[in-house]
Amino acid sequence: MIRPDSGPPEPDAVEAAHVPMPPSVQAGPMAHAIFRVARLHRALAGQLLRRVGLHPGQELVMMQLWDHGPQRQTDLVRLLGSDAATMTRTIKRLEHAGFVRRRPSPTDKRATIIEPTEASLALRHQVDDIWAELEECTAGEMPEKRQAEAVQVLEEIEASLTLAATRLAQQQTDDPAAPPEGRAGRG
Numbered sequence: 001m002i003r004p005d006s007g008p009p010e011p012d013a014v015e016a017a018h019v020p021m022p023p024s025v026q027a028g029p030m031a032h033a034i035f036r037v038a039r040l041h042r043a044l045a046g047q048l049l050r051r052v053g054l055h056p057g058q059e060l061v062m063m064q065l066w067d068h069g070p071q072r073q074t075d076l077v078r079l080l081g082s083d084a085a086t087m088t089r090t091i092k093r094l095e096h097a098g099f100v101r102r103r104p105s106p107t108d109k110r111a112t113i114i115e116p117t118e119a120s121l122a123l124r125h126q127v128d129d130i131w132a133e134l135e136e137c138t139a140g141e142m143p144e145k146r147q148a149e150a151v152q153v154l155e156e157i158e159a160s161l162t163l164a165a166t167r168l169a170q171q172q173t174d175d176p177a178a179p180p181e182g183r184a185g186r187g
Helices: 011-017 029-050 058-068 073-080 084-096 118-139 144-174
Strands: 100-104 112-116
Touching (some): 058 073, 058 100, 073 112
16 A cells, blocks of 8 residues: 655655646646546555555446446446447456446346346455545645645535636537637647
């Protein structure tokens, strides 16, 4: 288990955490910080999940199935904020590993039901432990009050981004013929 409090941080790790912002991203310091943190968090999650043969995102599918039971694949797409193609690949990989099985929906011939297998239940405790370890690493030595504040700020950022994405999607729906601004052409 990785312990964030297992001694002083390595000098290289401290230095890497305080990389100066390049001039080209100074217009978006918060966006740049989120990008850096998300990249590090996903990389660490990937390292931890590799222990049990999962990749980042697959554990979220399994958690959803363990907590709520069999679900339609389209519902998993919606609940996890994924897209259909990514979810199909994820389910195929989990099925190949023996953690889920697909079956046709008894009420909707177009839908596929995804359910956890018995083999996946042995994985549940390990995934819970990995998430606890990831949380410890993420919080470091941050006091609980600061952790709660950080979660609140992240929820506010999520709400802002959700609203912006919804507005952008609505604008694109209202005027699909308008050229996308700022998009580089191919060629």
